[in-house]
Every structure is written in structure tokens, then in C-alpha cells.
Amino acid sequence: MTNHTNPIIQERKERVQWFEQDRFGMFIHWGLYAIPARGEWIRSTEKMSIQQYQTYYDEFNPVHYNPREWAKAAKEAGMKYAVLTAKHHDGFCLFDSKLTDYKSTNTQAGRDLVREFLEAFREEGLKVGLYYSLIDWHHEDYPAYGDRIHPMRENEAFKRDPNTFGRYLDYMHGQVRELLTDYGKLDLMWFDFSYDEMTGEKWRATELVQMIRELQPHILIDNRLEGSGEQGGSIYTANPSIYSGDFASPEQIIPPRGLVNELGDPIPWEACITLNNNWGYAAADRNYKSATTIIRKLVECVSKNGNMLLNVGPDAKGAIPQESLDILKEIGDWMKKNGDSIHGCRAADFPKPEWGRYTQKGNKLYAHLFEESIGPISLPGLADKIKSARLLADGSEVFVGRPWSAAEFIEDAFISFARPEHFTYPLPDKRNTVIELE
Ligand code: H79
Numbered sequence: 001m002t003n004h005t006n007p008i009i010q011e012r013k014e015r016v017q018w019f020e021q022d023r024f025g026m027f028i029h030w031g032l033y034a035i036p037a038r039g040e041w042i043r044s045t046e047k048m049s050i051q052q053y054q055t056y057y058d059e060f061n062p063v064h065y066n067p068r069e070w071a072k073a074a075k076e077a078g079m080k081y082a083v084l085t086a087k088h089h090d091g092f093c094l095f096d097s098k099l100t101d102y103k104s105t106n107t108q109a110g111r112d113l114v115r116e117f118l119e120a121f122r123e124e125g126l127k128v129g130l131y132y133s134l135i136d137w138h139h140e141d142y143p144a145y146g147d148r149i150h151p152m153r154e155n156e157a158f159k160r161d162p163n164t165f166g167r168y169l170d171y172m173h174g175q176v177r178e179l180l181t182d183y184g185k186l187d188l189m190w191f192d193f194s195y196d197e198m199t200g201e202k203w204r205a206t207e208l209v210q211m212i213r214e215l216q217p218h219i220l221i222d223n224r225l226e227g228s229g230e231q232g233g234s235i236y237t238a239n240p241s242i243y244s245g246d247f248a249s250p251e252q253i254i255p256p257r258g259l260v261n262e263l264g265d266p267i268p269w270e271a272c273i274t275l276n277n278n279w280g281y282a283a284a285d286r287n288y289k290s291a292t293t294i295i296r297k298l299v300e301c302v303s304k305n306g307n308m309l310l311n312v313g314p315d316a317k318g319a320i321p322q323e324s325l326d327i328l329k330e331i332g333d334w335m336k337k338n339g340d341s342i343h344g345c346r347a348a349d350f351p352k353p354e355w356g357r358y359t360q361k362g363n364k365l366y367a368h369l370f371e372e373s374i375g376p377i378s379l380p381g382l383a384d385k386i387k388s389a390r391l392l393a394d395g396s397e398v399f400v401g402r403p404w405s406a407a408e409f410i411e412d413a414f415i416s417f418a419r420p421e422h423f424t425y426p427l428p429d430k431r432n433t434v435i436e437l438e
Pocket of ligand 1: 029040041045192193251272279
């Protein structure tokens with residue numbers, strides 16, 4: 001079923017075209033919290049006062065900040081877009097906002113870090129997005145957040161007057177206007193996040209989205225002005241609100257069956273995933289995922305019509321941690337050979353095979369082998385449907401044929417890395433081999 005008449009869904013379909021081709025982006029969490037280096041929530045989890053947190057502002061001096069290097073790392077990894085935290089929950093602005101003094105240009109950095117980020121990434125041909133936190137622990141008119149899930153209530157610094165919240169909204173809308181007016185074409189805005197009753201019109205979301213669309217009609221907006229966490233938002237319904245967003249934003253999870261709305265139509269989505277266990281730089285966190293795991297998870301996203309936004313957390317001096325760069329490099333080595341099975345691809349017309357996953361682009365089916373094989377690899381239901389099979393990495397021929405002992409599996413095609421009549425089946429490269437099937 002398709003709701004052909006809903007203009008919000010129709011307009012979304014136009015806007016998300018590049019996004020659903022690009023599939024793989026870089027998330028960058030960077031701010032004052034890189035100095036304590038215990039993650040971006042530290043001001044809340046350690047119940048710091050504004051004064052305590054101020055020491056990081058006074059110290060902030062990212063002498064290694066060179067966003068061209070970040071952009072090169074992203075591009076080399078096969079990423080097509082990037083999203084930087086222009087402001088995270090701590091309220092510190094990485095851009096030269098006229099509406100606050102709490103910004104990078106007033107620190108020792110003395111630079112508009114957002115502007116330099118945008119210039120560097122655009123130069124590498126990447127699309128650019130900005131993360132903007134709806135929550136603001138610095139602004140004096142932002143009411144306490146987190147009473148339910150974190151006991152900030154005990155912290156005097158967070159007891160604020162809810163009656164002056166409108167002033168915060170003016171500020172927030174004003175900053176979004178600045179970002180969309182003074183920084184050229186942006187491809188994406190990533191708001192974070194709604195919670196409890198703080199959702200939708202509590203942010204004056206209709207007014208905000210109308211302003212955004214007026215300033216930059218083509219920009220994508222995530223779904224967190226309305227949905228996030230346990231609240232799905234109306235992006236999942238047949239009649240999404242104007243601020244329902246262009247894509248859903250599952251965090252640290254890949255949806256088991258992709259995402260569809262109540263009509264059963266696919267919803268664009270992007271899983272945001274950390275490389276270790278933190279978004280912001282965390283010096284002691286060595287729990288990095290392997291490149292092999294990330295590649296498989298990226299394939300999983302695409303095989304379910306989704307994107308992956310993979311996070312890095314640069315350190316206090318502005319460098320992406322070496323461990324992260326090493327993983328990105330390894331992902332890039334794979335993407336250079338196999339990126340055709342990711343970019344421009346979508347869920348396949350065939351069910352998930354037991355040995356891995358499929359992605360698809362037109363009449364090309366990409367078989368991603370995750371398991372080692374002891375024999376020919378079965379392609380269930382594909383008997384007589386395969387014109388050619390090639391190893392995607394080097395274009396070499398893969399044999400399509402019926403193995404000697406498989407007479408009964410008449411509906412299935414089989415591929416192997418040697419002629420099936422040889423009765424032996426050399427193992428493929430164990431690491432995320434991709435076969436391109438026509
Ligand atoms: O920007 C990143 C996170 O800071 C933000 N969204 C991503 C993209 C975010 N992560 N989790 N949440 C928002 C929801 C809140 C989770 C919390 Fe907690 C649980 C807040 C307090 C308890 C996680 C654990 C953060 C601190 C401790």
C-alpha cells in the first residue's frame with residue numbers, strides 16, 4: 001500500500017534521493033567534553049556546575065584541528081557525507097553565533113570551527129550536515145532535563161524557571177537561522193532530541209521547520225524534533241506531521257527488519273553507531289569494534305534500506321583517535337574494492353541468505369559472504385536466473401553451476417570458486433567477500 005496523496009511523504013521522497021544513494025556517513029562528536037575525555041554527557045552524569053565545566057572552556061585550544069584531514073579520512077573510508085556537532089547538550093557552540101558568548105571564537109581556539117569543517121568537507125566532495133542539540137544545559141532559560149532518567153534534580157545548577165522557556169526557543173530558532181543563513185548550502189540538520197512531553201510544538205517545531213524549508217528547501221531533517229527513544233514520532237504513521245522528519249534515526253541499533261510506516265511503506269533511516277562505546281572522546285575507552293564488524297553492519301543497514309552514520313570523537317586537540325583512523329583505513333580498503341555493493345544499493349528482492357546478506361542495485365545482486373564455506377554457495381530460488389557471477393573486488397569469474405551431489409536442490413543456483421565438476425571448492429577470502437551477480 002502506498003499513500004500517494006500525502007504531500008509530506010512525496011516531498012520527502014524527492015529530498016532523500018541522494019541520502020538513499022550515499023548510505024554511509026561520518027558523525028563527529030566534538031566539543032569541550034573532549035578535554036575531560038569521559039564522553040559528551042559528563043556535565044550531566046558527573047553533575048558538574050556551570051563553573052566546574054567552565055575550566056574546559058578556559059582551556060579549550062585545539063591546536064591540531066585540521067578538518068581537511070578529517071575530510072580525507074572520511075572520503076578514504078568511502079563515506080559520502082558528514083555531520084558535526086555544531087552544539088551539543090552542553091550548549092557550547094563550535095560556530096560564531098551572534099546570540100551567545102559561549103562559542104569557540106571566544107576561546108583560545110579563536111576560530112569558527114563549523115565554518116572550517118564545512119569548507120573542508122565540501123572541498124572533498126562530501127555532503128555536509130550539522131547536529132544541533134535541542135537540549136541545552138548552559139542556557140539559563142532551558143528547564144531541567146533528565147529527572148526521569150538521570151537524577152539531575154539534585155543538582156542546583158539545573159533548577160531553572162520553566163516559564164521563561166520561550167526565550168530559549170527564540171535563541172534556538174535564532175541559532176538555526178544563523179546556521180542556515182551564514183554557512184552556505186547545508187545538506188542535513190540533525191536535531192537531538194525530544195523526550196517525555198518535550199516534543200513537537202514544545203520546540204515550536206512547525207515554525208522551525210517552515211523557517212528551515214524556506215531558507216534551505218532541499219535540506220534533510222532527522223525525526224528527533226518529534227520522535228526518538230521510546231517515542232516513534234509520526235514518521236511511522238500514514239499522515240506524518242510537518243516536523244516528522246525525513247528519516248528515522250535509530251541510535252546504537254540496527255532495526256531488525258528495516259523500518260516501515262503503518263502502511264507498510266519503507267521509511268528512510270540512518271543508524272548512528274559509535275566506533276567504541278562513546279560519542280565524545282573517551283581516552284580510556286578501548287572497546288573499538290573491528291573494521292570487519294563495521295563493514296558487516298554497514299552491509300546490514302543497506303540490506304534493510306538504511307544508512308549508517310559512523311561516529312568519531314576527536315580529542316581535545318582536534319585529532320581523530322589513531323584507533324579510529326586505523327579502522328576507517330581498513331574500511332576504506334574494503335570500500336575501494338567493494339563500494340559498488342554499498343553506494344546506490346538497497347534491500348534485495350530476495351530473502352536474506354543463510355551465509356550472509358544481499359544488497360541490490362538494478363539487476364545487479366551483491367552477495368556478501370560473511371561465513372566461510374565448505375562447498376559451493378547456494379543462492380536459494382535463483383536457479384537459471386544468474387547471467388554472470390564475478391568477484392567484485394577484482395572482476396574475476398566465479399563459477400555458476402550445479403554441484404555433483406546437489407541434484408535435488410532444483411530451485412537453487414550455486415556458485416563456487418572452482419569448476420563444480422572438480423568436486424573441490426576453494427575457500428573465498430574470509431573477510432567480507434562480495435560476489436556481483438547479474
Ligand atoms: O549525541 C549522542 C548522544 O549524546 C545523544 N544522542 C547521540 C547521537 C544521546 N544519547 N543517548 N541519549 C541521547 C539518550 C539519553 C541517555 C541517557 Fe545517559 C541515559 C542519559 C542519562 C542516562 C547515556 C548514559 C548518557 C549518559 C548516561
